[in-house]
Amino acid sequence: MTIKDTFLEQKISGWGGYPFSDSKIYVPSEISQLQEIISESSPKSIIGRGLGRSYGNPAQRQNGNVVDLRLFNKISLDSDESKVIVGGGVSIDDLLKEIVPKGFFVPVSPGTRFVTIGGAIAADVHGKNHHVDGSFCNFIDYIKLIDGNGKSMVLSPNNLETKEFFWATCGGMGLTGFIIEAKLSLIPIKTSLMNVYSERINNLDSLMQKMIEHDYKYKYNVAWIDSLSKQGRGVLTSGEHASLDQIEKIKKSENDPLKYDPKAIAGAPTFLPSGVLNNFTVKLFNEGWFRKAPKIGKNNIETISSYFHPLDGIANWNKIYGPKGFLQYQFAVPDHSSHLISKTLESLRTIGAPSFLTVLKRFGTSNSGYLSFPMKGWTLAADVPIAVEGLFEVLNDLDEEVANAGGKLYLAKDSRQSELIFKKTYPKYFEWKKIKLIMDPNFKFYSDLAERIGI
Numbered sequence: 136m137t138i139k140d141t142f143l144e145q146k147i148s149g150w151g152g153y154p155f156s157d158s159k160i161y162v163p164s165e166i167s168q169l170q171e172i173i174s175e176s177s178p179k180s181i182i183g184r185g186l187g188r189s190y191g192n193p194a195q196r197q198n199g200n201v202v203d204l205r206l207f208n209k210i211s212l213d214s215d216e217s218k219v220i221v222g223g224g225v226s227i228d229d230l231l232k233e234i235v236p237k238g239f240f241v242p243v244s245p246g247t248r249f250v251t252i253g254g255a256i257a258a259d260v261h262g263k264n265h266h267v268d269g270s271f272c273n274f275i276d277y278i279k280l281i282d283g284n285g286k287s288m289v290l291s292p293n294n295l296e297t298k299e300f301f302w303a304t305c306g307g308m309g310l311t312g313f314i315i316e317a318k319l320s321l322i323p324i325k326t327s328l329m330n331v332y333s334e335r336i337n338n339l340d341s342l343m344q345k346m347i348e349h350d351y352k353y354k355y356n357v358a359w360i361d362s363l364s365k366q367g368r369g370v371l372t373s374g375e376h377a378s379l380d381q382i383e384k385i386k387k388s389e390n391d392p393l394k395y396d397p398k399a400i401a402g403a404p405t406f407l408p409s410g411v412l413n414n415f416t417v418k419l420f421n422e423g424w425f426r427k428a429p430k431i432g433k434n435n436i437e438t439i440s441s442y443f444h445p446l447d448g449i450a451n452w453n454k455i456y457g458p459k460g461f462l463q464y465q466f467a468v469p470d471h472s473s474h475l476i477s478k479t480l481e482s483l484r485t486i487g488a489p490s491f492l493t494v495l496k497r498f499g500t501s502n503s504g505y506l507s508f509p510m511k512g513w514t515l516a517a518d519v520p521i522a523v524e525g526l527f528e529v530l531n532d533l534d535e536e537v538a539n540a541g542g543k544l545y546l547a548k549d550s551r552q553s554e555l556i557f558k559k560t561y562p563k564y565f566e567w568k569k570i571k572l573i574m575d576p577n578f579k580f581y582s583d584l585a586e587r588i589g590i
């Protein structure tokens with residue numbers, strides 16, 4: 136029996152539960168099996184998948200072959216060099232369990248640890264430290280990839296011959312081939328705790344002003360916004376890895392300062408009817424969340440999980456949006472167009488779109504990724520239920536404004552933008568496509584996202 140006979144037919148979606156596709160799922164464990172899948176697949180029919188944490192449809196293909204790469208899961212740490220060689224299917228969750236107790240942390244962490252290295256590279260993910268450090272691919276020495284020809288390639292940003300393939304893969308949403316391994320730089324840490332400054336701030340202008348000030352003071356910086364408040368009030372949390380001294384002073388020291396024990400505490404109910412998450416429940420939640428933060432800024436010691444991955448504590452929280460699912464609207468705009476943040480919040484409020492997860496971050500300079508998302512300025516992300524009436528019309532109008540302002544939408548969160556908006560806002564797409572045609576001349580790698588945005 137060959138790998139081509141071992142698929143499972145399944146209806147799958149991204150994290151938002153919208154949209155779904157019927158795909159054949161393969162779970163290979165060897166390079167030769169990946170090569171077999173590639174050689175026997177027709178054009179526009181294969182895409183890699185990690186943990187399905189993208190919100191929309193980049194890791195699925197209607198009637199196509201979805202290749203789950205989680206069995207490429209080796210981790211090999213070189214403590215002396217502060218580097219790790221990781222399989223493309225290794226999750227940041229597994230990696231942290233291995234490296235934190237040894238005094239290391241990932242250089243960039245998204246808001247969930249349940250993403251794979253392949254997914255982190257394919258989306259060139261950003262964290263709360265983008266304003267200082269940039270995105271995930273800035274820390275990669277090489278990527279091992281099986282391209283559309285079935286050829287095994289080692290891509291390095293420092294090698295003139297492979298540089299453009301490397302940057303086409305970073306942020307390339309899996310469309311240049313299967314990422315099977317990467318070498319990643321780590322950062323040293325003395326404790327597994329975070330020293331976090333929190334402050335609740337009553338209006339959006341002051342919150343944004345304080346965030347700009349904190350760009351220069353803190354490595355990590357993020358704000359949660361109460362999407363239902365007219366003033367755009369929110370909570371700013373700025374953090375640093377805690378030193379040994381700091382955890383001693385606050386008397387939170389344990390025998391092992393590098394102890395790391397993240398837990399999922401509870402599961403969200405799977406069958407909540409659409410509408411349970413409404414303006415009333417979100418208002419209650421938002422009020423509580425805002426009041427919980429100190430009125431006058433103060434520092435606290437927190438765990439890595441509670442600071443970086445707060446929602447991972449609740450298994451399957453995406454189910455609270457009910458069967459119709461939800462989407463995340465995440466855009467980036469340059470500093471001069473920061474008015475689009477209040478405009479977006481106001482537009483979502485006007486149609487009564489409740490969002491308990493609305494997050495504002497600062498971005499530093501972009502890297503060389505042709506399709507990487509981060510660009511200098513602001514990024515706002517808001518989760519909203521699909522069922523809200525008028526949502527798509529409002530978002531289409533906002534897309535236009537974001538595009539006219541020189542901004543763009545994040546492909547890893549996108550489930551609805553048009554081809555027109557994508558091509559207007561990702562001008563390096565045309566160069567990227569030339570590179571894709573070298574790496575995948577028969578256009579075998581393709582996803583439902585790729586089809587929607589006309590790749």
Ligand SMILES: Cc1cc2nc3c(=O)[nH]c(=O)nc-3n(C[C@H](O)[C@H](O)[C@H](O)COP(=O)(O)OP(=O)(O)OC[C@H]3O[C@@H](n4cnc5c(N)ncnc54)[C@H](O)[C@@H]3O)c2cc1C
Nearest residue numbers: 185186187188189245246251253254257260261308309314
């Ligand atoms: C709660 C939550 C918080 C998040 N916070 C952030 C954040 O702060 N910053 C941020 O940048 N992102 C964030 N994300 C998005 C997430 O980091 C990305 O969508 C990431 O790509 C998901 O990784 P995954 O392994 O689940 O990949 P999937 O969702 O399965 O796939 C994502 C893309 O990667 C490709 N891919 C996956 N594995 C491979 C591989 N081995 N080879 C080739 N291509 C591959 C797929 O084809 C697809 O295009 C968040 C998501 C959630 C659910």
